Amino acid sequence: MQSMQGMQFAFGVVLMFMVMGLLIGIVALTLSSFIRPHNPTEQKLQIYECGEEPVGSPWMQFNNRFYTVALVFILFDVEVVFLFPWAVIFNDFIKQGLGAFIFAEMAVFVGILALGLVYAWAKGDLEWVRTRRFMKPAAARKGGVA
């Protein structure tokens, strides 16, 4: 459905909102810079680590689970992006009697991606705390009673 405002009008207003968002921040910080104190001391400039002297660099290795989550996210986010145009025209296709066709198309698309989710699930990539198989007691692995 076409909106009342033209596209350039609407996106122009959006741009104004973005500029306004930045302006609010700039104005607030500038105003505050006139009245706030500025007295940096040695202790104040230290990184906060619960009162201790910071040890080592904070830019350290982190859990690579975060990386897996990001990968799965990209997979699904791209899926959603492709589904949005589909969702908009779904009703029109039903009205033209092509509903079953377009629904089947979506079902195949979502099905393949659901398969991806099942794969990641079965592989254990969705588990935050992964227990390694070889760490389980031998009796439990063979199905016996430990």
Added chain:
Amino acid sequence: MDFLMGNIWLWGPITAVVIAAVITVNALVSVYLERKVSAWMQNRLGPMENGPQGIFQTLIDAVKLILKEDIIARGIDRPLFKMAPYIVFGASFAVFAVTPLAEGVSPADLDVGVFYVLAISSFVAVGIMMAGWSSNNKWSLYGALRGVAQAVSYEVPLSLAVLTVVMAAGSMSLQTVCVEQGGGFWNWNGLALHKNPFLVGSFLIYFIASLAEVNRTPFDLPEAESELVGGYHTEYSGMRFALFFLAEYANMLAAGILASVLFLGGWQPLLPALDFVPGPLWLFGKAYFFVVLQIWIRMTLPRLRVDQLMYVCWKVLVPGALAMLVLGGLWQLMIKG
């Protein structure tokens, strides 16, 4: 009104200023509400000193934040550190550009409104990552990593839930979504069992995911005070911290507005006979219902663990949202088509 709405140089700045005022007042009101409501729920009084029932407390806090020193510690990545609050706040502010205030009245009625909201609100995650990474602080980095992992994970069920509404309305424009739900509260997507019962399931999934998106309890791991001090904004002080704070409450309101537009009719009145009450009142009334609900949940539920967080998202909400999408589509095809 037509004169105003036809001229972009009037309409754009005026709505931007109005929304800016709304967001500022919203932060003051929400913080006060949060303190007062949580106090009542815990049988305390809450703020009482400044003004009757302490209503000026948050105003005085704002003044205090303006007067605070802006500390930038040694070893911080300065450009990123300074840029981060602007990105977080700018993104949360820009989301409001598509708010449908009343019938035919929005600052910008984008044809891709829903998509715009989802796209712009993901910028907050970028800002959080910049803040945490540049702070040269272990708490900040870990808070940011958690925050981003959580924001991107929960965006998937959130977008899928929104998708079912787009599918039912046949449009991504927030105005059209509102118009489609007219005629009384039984036609609102979140309550209309006769229109499409699977939208009610989407409503639930959307609400849970939106709690995680705005980092509210039980999903407040990025700023879990007891384990991560302040999370990604540990090193921020004064006005820079205030921008993060303002953005957080703006996000709460934005989540409430989007929930009420998509699932509770937006500016639609409760009953058709009540349409003499202006649309913005309905919209903000519904949005504040969600804000109070968020506070209520914060006072009720404990925080999840990281592994539970991922479990809820990928093994409960995502399959659930996919099921709602397919079943909702099937319903539309079979029953309505």
